Every structure is written in C-alpha cells, then in structure tokens.
Amino acid sequence: MKTTRERAEEKRAEKLERVREQVQERLAGDPADDRGGAPALPAARTAAEATWAAVSMREREGLIARIRQTRRSSAGTDQQALPSTSRPGSDELGALEVRIVHLEQVVQGLQDSVHRESARLSKRIGELEARTQPAALGKALSEDARKRGL
Helix, strand or coil: CCHHHHHHHHHHHHHHHHHHHHHHHHHHHCCCCCCCCCCCCCCCCHHHHHHHHHCCHHHHHHHHHHHHHHHHHHHHHHHCCCCCCCCHHHHHHHHHHHHHHHHHHHHHHHHHHHHHHHHHHHHHHHHHHCCCCCCHHHHHHHHHHHHCCC
C-alpha cells in the first residue's frame, strides 16, 4: 500500500513528464525546410516581447533601476534572515529560506510593475476609445476641415 507522500511524488513525477513532453512538442515545431519550397515563417511574438518592444527607453531604465534597488535591499536582509540552528543541513535549509524570501520580493516587484503597466495601458486605451467615438471623431474631422479650409 502506498503512502500519501509516495502518491504525491508519483503525481508530481507524472506532471513533470507531461510538461517535458509539451516543451518537446513546442520545441520540435515545424521543420525549417518543409520541402515545399515555402520559406520558414518567423515565430510569432509573444505577449512579453510585444509589451517590451512598446516600452520606451526611459521606462526600461526605470524598471531596471527598480529591480536593482530591490536586489540591493534584499541582499541586506538575506544576511539577517539566516536562522541559527544546530541541526545538520540547517545551512542548506536556511539558504533555501533566504532564496524563497528573495524570490517572493522579486515576484512582488514584478506584480507591482505589471499592475502599473496595465493601468497605464488601460488609461491609454480608454483615451483612444474616447477619441474614436463617432461624436468625437466627427468633431475632430470638422475642426480639421475648418483649419485646412475645406
């Protein structure tokens, strides 16, 4: 009879194997030369690549500065967070706990950044939608026609 822990490990192993298979399928993709004479198509941009391309240089520098600041501040807390225990392997456990704290801080910073970017883009989309409403568009076209003398 299997214990709960053994069943959980088996489930994790099965899930890991499914993920590996999915990754292999994605990596395999279509061959570059399909022997039909058609050139290979470039891979579609991911959402992250498209977002990064739309970010201005100033915003990138600000984001990089915030990430560096988070890393510096977490480097100081890493040394304070080490527990002092006398059990064997406690150093490894302490290192893992410190790493988890650091990763939580990085994830929180990333979530904040994504939220700010989402709010900024939502505001921009709202402004564009307001400008393309039929009434607003008609008003803008008539003002442009008056300015040009049409």
